[in-house]
Amino acid sequence: MFFSVARLRLLASLLFAPALVASRDDSLFTSSVTYCAPPESLLIEQFDIAYFAKNQSIVFNISAASVDPNTNVVANLFLNVYGIQPINVSIDICSLFGGALCPLPLYTFNGSDSISLPKNLNIQSKIPGITYAIPDLEAYAQLTLTDVKSGDVKACVQTTLSNGWSTHQFAVEWTTAGIAIFALAVAIWQSIVHSDLALAPIRLIDLMALFQTIALSGLLSLNFPSLYRSYTLNFAWTLGLFAASTTSPIQQSINRMRHLTGGDLSNASSNGAIDFVNRKLSPYNSASFVLADALAPSARLSLSNIDLANFPVSNTSVDSTPRILVGGDVATVTQDSSNVLQAGIPIYTNSIGIATVNAFMTVFFLALILATITLGLLAVGYGVCFVLGRTKFARRYPGIGQFRSRYSSFARAWCLRAVIVSSLPVLVFTFYQWTLKDSWLSVLLSVLLLVALATILLPAAFSATRTSFLKGERDGPNTPEWVTPLTAPYRPSRVYYILPLILVMVVKALVTAFARAHGTAQIIIFVLLESFLFLSIIAVKPHPTRGADVLACYLCVTRLVCNGLMIAFAESLAVKPIPRVAIGAIVAVIFSVAVVVMFLNTLINAGLWRLLIFVFTCCHRGRSVGHATLVGHSNDPSCVEKGAVITACEKDSATVATGGSRYFPHRPGNPSPPSTVSCSQSSPPSATSSTTLGETLPRRWSFQHSRPPSVSTNAPYSPAPTHRTSTASSPISGQRHSRNISSSVPTPLDEHFVHDRCIRTTMV
Template sequence: MFSSLARLRAIAFTLSFHAIFSYASESSLFTSSVTYCSTPETLLIQQFDVEYFAANQSVSFNISAESVDSNVNVSASLLVNVFGIEPVNITIDLCGILNGALCPLPEYNFTGSDSISLPDSISGIIPSFIFKIPDLEGYAQLTLIEVGTGDVKACVQATLSNGLSTRQRAVEWTTGGITLFTLLVALWQSHDPTAILPYRLLDLICLFQSIAVSALLDLNYPVTYISFALNFAWSLSLFSSSDDSIQDAINNMRALTGGGLTNSTSSSAVAFVNRKLSPFNSDSASSSSGSISTLSSLARRTVNSSLLQQRDVAVVTSESDNVLSAGIPIYVSTINIATANAFMTVFLCTIMLIAIVIFVFGVGWASLLAMEKFRLGPDDRRSRLKRAYPSWVRAWILRLSLVMFIPIVVFAFYQWTLNDSWLSILFSVIAFLGIMIAVCYPFVVVVRSVRRSEPSVLYTDPFLLNSYGPLYAQFLPSRYSFFLPVVVAAFFKAIIVSFISSSGMAQIILFLILEVALVLRVLLLRPHKARGADVFSSFLGIIRIVCSGLMIAFVQSIGVKPIPRYALGLVLDVINSITILVVIFNIALHSGIQRLWNRHGTSTPSSRSSSLHGSSDIILEKNGASSSEDSSSDPFGRPRNPTPERNVPLDPEINQPYNPSSPTATTTDYASTRQRDSESTNLGSVLPRRWSFTPLHTPTDSSALDHSTPFESTLSRTSEEQLEKASHSRD
C-alpha cells in the first residue's frame, strides 16, 4: 500500500513539475506589455499580441485596431531588439496578409490574427539561449508607414518575455516563512538578552532590506536584478496585491489633498520604463516616432483618455512626462505601486504592524493577569514573569524600531522630494519623528548610563540589559557603542537614496565608502564577544562591498553593453542567494535544532549529562562577567544563590584569618584537645596511623557537650596534625 502511494506521489510531482515548465519548454517569445512609441494619427490599437515559436520559425500576431482616416495604404516595419541586438528588422506588405483585409486600412474596429513563417536567414540569427534565460531584455516594435509618402501613421512597442523570471512567489513566501519562524523562536529565546537568535533575526531582515535598497539607486539595472530584488520588497513594507483597494484609497486621498502625480495602475510598469534603460537598451526605440514634441498637451490628454478607456495603451517616448526613471520609481511601479504612493503604502503597513504588535503584547499581559488571578504556576515564577514582562516588551519595541528604521526614513525622505500631497508630507514628518524618537531614546539612555557609571553597568544592571540589550548585548563592554555607526550608516544610506537620486555614480561610490568603513571597523575593533560573531559580521560586510563594487558597472555613463550587464546581474543574484543560505544555516544552528538532533541521535547516561552540566556551570562561574550577566538577565529561570531571610552573625573567635606563622599555639591547643578526647572517646577523631585502631571509650560529659560535627572536627584536627608533623620534621 505504501509503495503504491509513493508511486502516486512521484507521478503527481512529475506532472506538476512538467506543468510548471511546459510553457517555457516550448521555446517561444511573446509580448508582455504594449505602448505607443509615437502619437497615433491614423490607427488606434487596442490589442497587439505577437509570439515567436522557435519550433517552426514562425511569428503569430493578434491585432485589434481602428482606423480614423480613409483610403490609407500602409506597410508594416517589424523590429525586434534583444539585449541591444536587432536580429529581426523586416518590412511586411499588409496587402499580402489576411486576404487583403488591411489594404487599405478599414474605417472600423477590426480584429485579425495570422501566422507568418520567417525565412531561414532571419530565424537563424535568433540565438537559442534567449528562450532559456530569465528576465529577457527585448522588445518588438511595429511601425506603420504610409505607402508613397513615408509618413509614420502608427508606432507600437511591445516588450518580449519567455515566461522565466527570477521573481517568484515561492521565494517571497519562503523567505517570509523563514523570517516568521525565526521571529517565533527568537520570541521564545529573548528572555535571555544574550541569546544569539534575536540578533540573527535582525541580521536576516537587514540582509533582505539591503538587497531591496540596493535596487533603489539611479542605475541602469538589468531586469533580472530588479526582479530578484522584488522578492524582498516585503522587507521594506511594500506589498503587491491583485486587490487595488489600498492603492485606490491612497489615490483618492492624494487627489483630495493636492496630489497631482500619476496614480497607480494594474497594468505592467515595464512599458513606462525610460527607453534608455533595460529592457529597451536602445535610443532607436523612439527614433521612428514622428514629430512628437509638437503635439499639444490638450491633444495628448484627449488621446490618452480615449486609449485608457479602451486598452490602457499609453504613449511613451523619451520626452513623455510619464516615463519612469531609475531607482524608486521603477522599483515600486513594477509591483503596481505609484511613485507618489510609496510612502503611504509603507506608512499604512507600519500602522497595521503596530496594531498587530499591540494586540500580541496585550494578549501576553492578559495571560499574566490570568495566571495571577487563577494561581497558575509557582508564586515566585509568576512574580518574576510579571516583573520581567515590561522590559521584554521594551526590548521588542526597540527591535521593531530598528527593523522599520530603513523603510520609514528612506520613503519619508523621498516623499519630501515629490511635492505632491500635503497630507502625505504631514504623515511622513510624523512617521520620521516617531521612528527617530523610538531609536534615539534608547541610545541616549545607554550613553547616559555609561557616563554616570562605567560600561560594565550595561551588563550588570538587569533593567538596562533586559530593556536595551538589543543594542549592545552582543558586543564587548569596551565596544558597547558599536551599534552607533551601524545606525548612522543606515541613516546616510537613506539620504543617499532619496536626495542624491540624480547621480548614480555618486550614490554607488558613497555606498561603497560606507560599507568599507563598517567592515574595517569590525576587522580592527572586533567588537563581538565571540570570534564567530566577528567572522559572521565581517562576511556580511564583505558581501555588501563586493555587490556594491560590481554595481558600478550599472552606471549609465560607463555604458556597459547589455549582455555583460545582464551577466553581472545574474552573478549578483547568485551571490545574494548564497549569502541568504549562509544566514539561514546560521539561524538553524542557533535555533535549537541541533539539540533535537543530538538528543535523537545520541544516548548518553544521565550521570554524564549532569556532570557536564555541572562543569559548564563551574566554567561560567569562573567568568565573572558571564556569571553576572546570566544571573541578572534570566528572569524566567530558577533563582540563583538566594539570600537567607535570617543572617546569623559568626562567632568572632571563629571568624579569624589563618595565621601560619604561629604554629605553637595551634600545637598546644591540639595536644590538649587530643588528651581530652583520649580520655573520653575517639569518635570523630583522627587515627594516628592509617591502619591502627583504638578501642572506643565511654563518652564523658565534656565530650557530650561538644556540639561540633564529626566532619568539622576531623578536618580541623587533620590539618593541625599535619602542621605538628611538619614542625617535628623541621626540628
C-alpha cells in the same frame, strides 16, 4: 566577446536549472504594448501575439483600426534582444499582396485565432534555445509606419517579449517570509524562556537587515538588468511594500487622499511598469527610437511569397491555449513624455502595482498596522500572564511569576525591535516623499512619523551608549533592561558601536532619496559606507564572541562585494546588456547564499546544534561520560554560537559557576599552574580550619579545590600556613564579560590541576 550568448546560456542553465525542469511549453509572447509615437493612421486597442516552439504556431488576439485615408506607408520592423539587433528591415507595403495595402484601407480588425507557420520560414532555427529559458528576457519589437511622401511617422508600436520565466516568484516571497516568521517565533520563545539577552532575537534583526539590504539595492537609480530587479522584488515586503492592483482599496484610498490634498501626480498603471520604463534602461536597452531608413529587398521578396490567407489553422483551439495575452489600454510613451519611469524607486514600486507617490503612504499604513499588531499581541500576552499568575499552575512553575515581573521590560524591548526593523523603510520613503512635493497631508504625516521614530530610537540609543562610555558595563544600574536589543549584540565596552550603524543607516536613506538622479554617486557612497563598516569591525571587534565577529564580517563583505559589482549598472559606464545580466545573476547568487547562511544560523539558534551535540554525546557516553554531563547542563541559548558549556565547581556548602554567562560565554585559554604554588602532600582537613577546601577527590573529573597544608603538616616541603575563607563566587566571576580573561589571578581550575599534578608526583 567574453560575455557571449553561449556563456550566458551556460550561466542561465547553472543558475536556474531547478526552475527549468517545470513542465511548460517553450513560448514567446508580448508582455506589454505601447505607442512610441502619437498614433495618427493606426489605432490599437489590443495587440497580443504568442509563438509556441513546440508546433511552430502563433496565437493572436488583435484589435486595431486604420483611420487615415489615402495613406501610403513604408513599414520598418525592428527587433532588439539584449542590445543586439538581429532584425532591422524596412518593407514597402505597396509591393505586398499585389498592392492591396496601399493605400491603407479604412478597416477595423478584431480577431483572435491560432495558426501554424509554414515550415519554409524555419523560424525555430533563427531563435536560440536560451531565449525560452533565461528569466526576465530583455527583448522588444518595434513596428513603425512612415508616410512614403512626407516621411512623417503615422504609427509606431513597441511590444516587449517574454518567455514566462522570472526571478520574481511568489514562492520565493513566501519562503523568505516563512524564514522570517520562524526566526521571529524562535526569538520570542527564547526571550520568554531564557531572557531578553538570548541570541535568537539578535539574529532576527540581522536576518531582517539582510532582507532589507537586498530590497534597498533595487531602489538605487541604476540600470539594473530585469533579472536582478525582479529578484529584489522578492524582498519588497521587508520595506512595507506588498504587491497591489489599481483596484486595491488601500491604493484607491491613497489616491483619493492625495488628490484632495493637492496631489496631482499620476497613479499607478494597471499594466505595470514595463510600458513606461525609460527606453534607455532594461528591458529596452535602446538609446533612441529606430525609424525606417532603407528598404530591404530580400525581406520584401520573402514576405511577398507568403499567402496569409492559406495559413493552416492549428488543431489547438484558442480556448485551450494558456491565457498569456495581456490586453488593456495602450499608452503613448515617447522621448518627451512626462509619464516615463526613471530608474530607482519609480520603476521598483510601479513594478508591484504601487504608484511612486503612493509609496510613502503605503509604508505609513503598514507601519501603523505593525504597531497595532505588536501592541495588541503584547496586551494579550500580559493578560495571559496575569491570569496564569493567579492559578495553581503558577505555584507549580515559579518561572511564570518571574516572567510576569519582568514583562514590562520584555514588552518595551520588543517594541524597540519593531522600531529598529521599520527604521530603514520609514527613513527612505519619508525623505523621498519630501522630494516629490505632491500632497501636503503626505508630507505632514511623514514628518510626524519621523518624529515618532526619533522619539523612540534616539533615547534608547543614548541610554544604551551612556554606560558604555562611562563604565563599560552592560548590566550597570544606569542601563535599562528594555534597551537590550541595542546592547545585547555587543561587548559592554563596545556598545557605542550602534552609533556608526545608525549613522550609516541614515546616510543610506538620505542618499537613496535625495540623490535619485545620480545613480553612480549612490553606489559609490554605498561602497564607501560598507568599507567603513568592515574596517570598523576588524579594528573594534565589537561583538562579544569571535563567531559573532566572523558572521558580522561575512555579512559586511557580502554587501561590499555586491555593491562593488553593481557599479557596472551605472548608466554612465554604458556596460553592454549581456555582461550586466551576468553580473546581476552573480549578485543574486551571492545574496542568496547569504540568505541560506542566515537560515542555517536560525536553525542552530533554535536548538538544532544542541540536539546534534546531545546525540553525539549519547553515542559516545561510554568513552566521554564527563563531556556528556557538561553538555547536558548547557541550557543557555547564548552558548549555541560559541559552543561553550557550563561547569560547576562543587564545594561542601557552595557551588561556583565558572562558565555560564547570561550574555555571551567566553572560553578561557589553557590553564597554567601559578609559579607561586609548590607541590606538597595534602593533609586531612583540620578541625579548626576555616575552609572546606582540600577534601579527598571522589572521582577523577570532579572540579574541587585543594586547600594548602595546615600548620601541623610535617612534610619537608610544606609552605607557610595559609588560611582562606570560602566564598560563593569564583575568582574570575568579575571577569565573566571580559573578552580576554586575565591570567594574573589563579582560577580554581588552575589550583585543581596543580593539586592533581602534586598527587601524581607523590604517588610516584
